[in-house]
Amino acid sequence: MPPSQELTPYERFGGHEFFASLVHEFYVEVGKDAHLRAMYPDQDLGPAEERLRLFLEQYWGGPTTYSDERGHPRLRMRHAPYVIDPQARDRWLACMRTAVDRQALPDAQERELWNYLYQAAMAMVNTMPSEPLNP
Numbered sequence: 001m002p003p004s005q006e007l008t009p010y011e012r013f014g015g016h017e018f019f020a021s022l023v024h025e026f027y028v029e030v031g032k033d034a035h036l037r038a039m040y041p042d043q044d045l046g047p048a049e050e051r052l053r054l055f056l057e058q059y060w061g062g063p064t065t066y067s068d069e070r071g072h073p074r075l076r077m078r079h080a081p082y083v084i085d086p087q088a089r090d091r092w093l094a095c096m097r098t099a100v101d102r103q104a105l106p107d108a109q110e111r112e113l114w115n116y117l118y119q120a121a122m123a124m125v126n127t128m129p130s131e132p133l134n135p
């Protein structure tokens with residue numbers, strides 16, 4: 001085993017097994033949230049689960065299968081068809097928080113992962129509620 005500074009985050013988190021478990025738990029939670037679930041066009045969440053897993057594995061230094069199969073991620077563009085307002089973002093984050101908690105990562109790694117997921121979710125918002133001009 002090489003010294004830890006040579007490991008990719010993908011390997012440090014636990015490789016394929018870790019990401020498969022994280023993303024699976026996330027979609028279990030999505031399946032329980034009617035508002036979020038209704039945003040996913042497919043009856044079967046399996047393919048969406050695989051796309052998110054492949055993306056996260058690639059992002060953290062694992063296999064590049066995501067881009068080999070789907071090209072450049074362009075995540076904001078790929079989310080443009082969906083109304084992602086702060087409420088949808090917070091529901092997504094709540095599902096992901098539960099999934100992360102179920103992994104029992106060491107604290108520093110959990111923070112590293114969560115900071116990324118939190119920032120990425122903030123950046124995915126594409127719709128803001130309109131405020132009345134004269135409340």
Ligand code: HEM
Pocket residue numbers: 039040041042047048051052055070075078079082084088089090092093117120121122124125
């Ligand atoms: C903020 C709230 C978010 C909502 C409501 C949301 C919702 C969705 C929906 C409805 C899809 C289509 C499902 C499918 O793949 O068929 C999707 C796809 C995807 N999402 Fe999100 N998403 C959010 C945030 C994120 C974040 C933060 C990431 C990355 C860290 C992400 C990564 C992906 C990926 C990789 C795909 C598949 C893209 C593709 O290759 O077509 N999403 N998302």
